[in-house]
Amino acid sequence: MKIRFKIRRCDPSSREGCEPYIQAYNVEVSEGMTVLEALIKIADEDDPTLAFRRSCRSAICGSCAMNINGFPKLACNTQVIPEYRKRGEIFIEPLANHTVIRDLIVDLTPFWKKMEKITPYLIPREEGSIRVTKEDEREIDRVQRCIMCASCNSVCSTLEVDRQFIGPSALAKSWRFVGDVREGGSKRRLERLSEEHGLWDCVRCVHCTEFCPKGVEPLRAIERLRCRAMEEGIVDNEGAKHVDAMVDSVRRVGRLDEAAMTFRTLGFLRSLGMIPFGIKMEIHGKMPHPIIFPKIEGIDEVKHIYRAREREKEKKD
Ligand code: SF4
Ligand code: SF4
Numbered sequence: 001m002k003i004r005f006k007i008r009r010c011d012p013s014s015r016e017g018c019e020p021y022i023q024a025y026n027v028e029v030s031e032g033m034t035v036l037e038a039l040i041k042i043a044d045e046d047d048p049t050l051a052f053r054r055s056c057r058s059a060i061c062g063s064c065a066m067n068i069n070g071f072p073k074l075a076c077n078t079q080v081i082p083e084y085r086k087r088g089e090i091f092i093e094p095l096a097n098h099t100v101i102r103d104l105i106v107d108l109t110p111f112w113k114k115m116e117k118i119t120p121y122l123i124p125r126e127e128g129s130i131r132v133t134k135e136d137e138r139e140i141d142r143v144q145r146c147i148m149c150a151s152c153n154s155v156c157s158t159l160e161v162d163r164q165f166i167g168p169s170a171l172a173k174s175w176r177f178v179g180d181v182r183e184g185g186s187k188r189r190l191e192r193l194s195e196e197h198g199l200w201d202c203v204r205c206v207h208c209t210e211f212c213p214k215g216v217e218p219l220r221a222i223e224r225l226r227c228r229a230m231e232e233g234i235v236d237n238e239g240a241k242h243v244d245a246m247v248d249s250v251r252r253v254g255r256l257d258e259a260a261m262t263f264r265t266l267g268f269l270r271s272l273g274m275i276p277f278g279i280k281m282e283i284h285g286k287m288p289h290p291i292i293f294p295k296i297e298g299i300d301e302v303k304h305i306y307r308a309r310e311r312e313k314e315k316k317d
């Protein structure tokens, strides 16, 4: 069966520079053939100038991540025919949120720099040997599956607008160490991650978890890091203040009191600048009036849940 492959290409050595263009190839494919095998066939038989990365061909090195029909996937782990049947075409592009070097090859320097920044190795605790239980192991099991393919970073909504954001892959890797009972530098790590462009800048779009080919669930790791940072008392930042304000708002009135939350998160002076925006939200029915702010019906039940949770926590402590 012949399938038409459309590939977004660019050649930095051409007169146009890395101006992208689409090139089509007709490829004879067989049952079970992967996108990577098809690309290798194109390069071998049709166009040796087509550039793409690959190494293991077994979904373990992370080299061949690219956008296939709009979503990041490992080319060596994606079969052509099912993909073609789902979408009616095969359209391949380089990973988004990265600068293209040539064709399907993107510059991963920022990705690796961020990985370096989080100190990607264990800092042993001072006390001698530590017993690691099955539960301890489970805490970091998922994040250990990461193969550094950068797919999560390519779909990250925060990275799209802020290239300095540390990104889901480095945050998942951070939990690999913070969540490890043998780690001795957790607090320092969490302090650094709680700074600007760090763990509180994630907007929880869930894309990283949805498109990770290895089930690492970076958002889950980010949530664990946030909880641990607050448990460690690292709360002098907007993210932690926002969480506190939200918990308090639900306890008081049973829902979000956006006006009070803004003041508690940003402080008085910075919140003043938000007033015109708040008025607009209120006019459009997006925010209840900050002064006449009724408690929800059944607020007693909400308070009851909070009390039960507090009792549970006291028992644990
Ligand atoms: S959930 Fe957070 S880290 Fe993950 S892709 Fe969305 S913004 Fe990025
Ligand atoms: S977390 Fe998943 S998507 Fe992100 S780099 Fe690791 S394996 Fe790739």
Ligand code: FES
Pocket: 053, 054, 055, 056, 057, 058, 059, 060, 061, 062, 063, 064, 065, 074, 075, 076, 077
């Ligand atoms: S070639 Fe290694 S993950 Fe695809």
